[in-house]
Amino acid sequence: NAGVTQTPKFRVLKTGQSMTLLCAQDMNHEYMYWYRQDPGMGLRLIHYSVGEGTTAKGEVPDGYNVSRLKKQNFLLGLESAAPSQTSVYFCASRSDRGIYNEQFFGPGTRLTVL
């Protein structure tokens, strides 16, 4: 199993450009999450999904959109990138059948907006 994978690993954007980050998981997990990690701060939840076709806002959703058209994929979109969105983005997934119900994280995407 590949677990949780993220594409791309690195990206540099100019202000105003758009892009989509792809998260894929092969563990048949129902729940998927997008976080951002900034220096000196822990991870903060952007959006999440409880299943195919459903998404909801986390604590820092402004400037981002998401879609979950297939159970295994969770896409994070930036329509008009801003320097404040320079961050490391992590995707995570979770099953509700595990012992601890822990979240499994992808390797992260480092995004720089100039």
Place this chain on the structure above:
Amino acid sequence: AQKITQTQPGMFVQEKEAVTLDCTYDTSDPSYGLFWYKQPSSGEMIFLIYQGSYDQQNATEGRYSLNFQKARKSANLVISASQLGDSAMYFCAMRGILIIQGAQKLVFGQGTRLTINP
């Protein structure tokens, strides 16, 4: 509101010594879970250990143990016999209030950077 506080931005420990990483939390939810994750320099987040709020005993996983003091709202991570490979960022996180349809939000602390010296 739920909050996790890690008061140690950085720690330096000699190899083979035990180390305690502090974590305090705040929640009004009677049911919650506490996690510790390790983030090495390569960047991935690795799950280490879990403690449920109703668990009677402290959690242990190999060299990792969680010193859970519910009345003091603390969940410190103890690493015994530290190794060079333990050098990493460590995050404490709390799973608390159910949002919708079983989704569970994780709230993270700021992290502690642990450096093991040879």
